[in-house]
Amino acid sequence: MKIAIMGAMPEEIEPLLKHFANYKTIDYAKNKFYTVDYNGHDIVIAYSKIGKVNATLTAATMIEKFGCDTLLFSGVAGSIDEDLRVGDLVVASKLSQHDLDITAFGHAHGFVPEGSVYEATDVGLINIAKEVASEKNILLKETIIATGDQFICDVSKKEWIKKTFDAGAIEMEGAAVALTCNNLHIPFFILRSISDAADMDASFSFDEFLESSARISADFIVSMVDKIID
Numbered sequence: 001m002k003i004a005i006m007g008a009m010p011e012e013i014e015p016l017l018k019h020f021a022n023y024k025t026i027d028y029a030k031n032k033f034y035t036v037d038y039n040g041h042d043i044v045i046a047y048s049k050i051g052k053v054n055a056t057l058t059a060a061t062m063i064e065k066f067g068c069d070t071l072l073f074s075g076v077a078g079s080i081d082e083d084l085r086v087g088d089l090v091v092a093s094k095l096s097q098h099d100l101d102i103t104a105f106g107h108a109h110g111f112v113p114e115g116s117v118y119e120a121t122d123v124g125l126i127n128i129a130k131e132v133a134s135e136k137n138i139l140l141k142e143t144i145i146a147t148g149d150q151f152i153c154d155v156s157k158k159e160w161i162k163k164t165f166d167a168g169a170i171e172m173e174g175a176a177v178a179l180t181c182n183n184l185h186i187p188f189f190i191l192r193s194i195s196d197a198a199d200m201d202a203s204f205s206f207d208e209f210l211e212s213s214a215r216i217s218a219d220f221i222v223s224m225v226d227k228i229i230d
């Protein structure tokens, strides 16, 4: 087994590099990939940089070049579901690209021919996450995540995404990772901790809580890795 752990920003993988500590750094495709031997198991850690294109390149590289056969994503998200608070953990049941739009040709938002509106997460990994959450008494909410190349800080846009995709959280990489992994037949899992409410205060909240929420997500991912390799 070779596990990829991906984030989008340095802050999202720093707690993982601190935890796994003894890593080698490999430069590839204008990015850095950190390889770890964790009790005889191979782990590759990287942050993609923000957005769907960067996320696709990094996920595909971790699978095709580094040979990862499972991918876990750790990071932060804006909340759409009103019950979610900063620091809460959400796992994607399925993901969609909210900014993919060929509705001019009669298709649903998020759909392109030969594709689908949603990409479903691996159920086995979601079940492992639920076990970790219940053992550690952590609240883990399963929700649809909407992904797009926009930082959402506008209530009307957020409401539109909620209504159109039934999403509970929003971010900028998940659906790209999901599509890459599903097309390459690699089980994946997208975990996010809430950093903001995607409203007019979102950029301030994001700056304030990026590090702490990223750490909450990364800590949970470490527990998942321990369970996966157990």
Ligand code: ADE
Pocket: 076, 077, 078, 079, 150, 151, 152, 153, 170, 171, 172, 195, 196, 197, 198, 199, 202, 206
């Ligand atoms: N990631 C964290 N907060 C976000 C937001 N409000 N919009 C898009 N991506 C995010």
